[in-house]
Amino acid sequence: MTRIAVDCMGGDYAPEEVVRGCVLAYKELGLESVLVGEESSIRRILHKEGFDGKLEIVNAPDAIQMEEAPSNVLRKKGSSLHVAGRLVREGKADGLVSAGNTGAVLTVGKFIIGSIQELDRPAIAVALPNPKGKTVLIDVGANVDCKPHHLLHFAVIGHTYAEEILGISKPRVGVLSIGEEEGKGNELVKETYPLLKASKLNFVGNAEGRDIYAGTFDVIVCDGFVGNIILKASESLGFAVLHMIKEEVEKSLLAKLGALLIKPALNNFKKKADFTEYGGIPLLGAKKPVIITHGRANAKAIRNAIKVANEFLTHHFNERLSENLRSLIPQEVKN
């Protein structure tokens, strides 16, 4: 039985919603977790939930605040996040879920848990919705300045994610650029292109900004600077669009009625579009699954994150990733 270490002190609704999420995962999915955080609070919430199952608690009352410098987590050895990371490193837990300070979770993933042998850097992937399915964008924030071979590694990670977790066979891989043709783009892209071309990935060529939500690629690689900005801009665009439509709707009684009628369809769409619904975003390439959920994660989101962490384990994601890094990158590119 696998057990995921859950950082019960991280997130806007910690510890209540986080602990409730662990309970949901256990009750609804039979998934065990190790609850890391202030023990008395955790016990109180478990009691309130009428929970009598067996979930291990590890006391770690200190928390990393949302606005704290991420590197603090390395010094704060008693913080729930640090302790959770150490449990994973020491094999006492099989993965990590946190709704806390994203940078701090990344730091734990990179430096306490560490990456698998074949990689020098893990990367964050998101599966973005498009009219036909999903497109994996990788990296979206773990690696700011990148070298061409990092992007090549991200491509293999994204490929493995698309194939093993999203069930896409022979995923179409592209590198994010401006202009479709080889030779278009910035220096990083121009140097990455031949590496991808020489790999055994199903490399299709340059992807443009418009491809991200068009379903024309299954995996799009970029450095974490560009990826993070796209991700955050997309969220903010969605919000701005809804706000501006609402303002227009408010001006007319008929439109208001229309909005009422359209609401259930809109909610269905929102559910599909909200990638946090699926259980947060994974840091891929770490030795064990690390799932970062939204700071606003509620119990259901935490439950889903625990589920996703377990999926990576049951799909033997890391084993497949290691194999792919060895088999899809030709020897001459590795050197």
Next chain:
Amino acid sequence: MTRIAVDCMGGDYAPEEVVRGCVLAYKELGLESVLVGEESSIRRILHKEGFDGKLEIVNAPDAIQMEEAPSNVLRKKGSSLHVAGRLVREGKADGLVSAGNTGAVLTVGKFIIGSIQELDRPAIAVALPNPKGKTVLIDVGANVDCKPHHLLHFAVIGHTYAEEILGISKPRVGVLSIGEEEGKGNELVKETYPLLKASKLNFVGNAEGRDIYAGTFDVIVCDGFVGNIILKASESLGFAVLHMIKEEVEKSLLAKLGALLIKPALNNFKKKADFTEYGGIPLLGAKKPVIITHGRANAKAIRNAIKVANEFLTHHFNERLSENLRSLIPQEVKN
């Protein structure tokens, strides 16, 4: 009286819609243009429109195709775009409007028309909608790999655009990064930050992806690689969202009725959100206004582009930009 050179052979609906746009600008706004393109076609369309005013035609039957390499425009001296650019350079026209191959228009702007003395590179700006107004994003594609001083220049260009054209006083300027604090971001951003801080701009600090559509900044600078990807991703996200909502709506009769009622409000929103409605995007810092419209520009969009080109002239945009480049950048930063 100013006269804008209009590339009548560029764009998906050229020459018909482009010529009609010139007629609209003349009839509705009293703005003159020089129609550059195949003379007989232009005369035929003018005749069909029952136009009897005075609009100069310059015969240039050759066209740059949408998929052609942008640099071709420098060799194709008889192409409408090249001829139009030359008219501007020689002072026979006061600005350029084209719905053609964007890269080729940029090439003409950079190399035939050239940039004002204080700049080494012009940049493309878009005024993106947000719930409170507009945010200028610059550069969105004219400059792929940039140095810190380029971003500083873009900031002054964006400042001048926001102040002179959008009427925003003391525009809040930010540099696009990941993380709010100084020191966060990639190498380019880290080196640009102190230059912006030392300038006399109203520099607020790092902007994040989520600020682009939030109205928290008036001007956000980035290199053209990042900016172009954001712009295209945003367009494609908008399209994907509408498509996915439509699919959900199709599933329910009530929602379909709701969609019908909400349509006028939605159209109002679309108008506000569609920055091409305002007449294309300007290449700023060129010696004369250069306006790039969407390839799908119709007559109204061309009319608006001619109007915008004229606004840059009547606002003495370039004079103000030169002044600002001299006064807002301290001498020690210039060297």
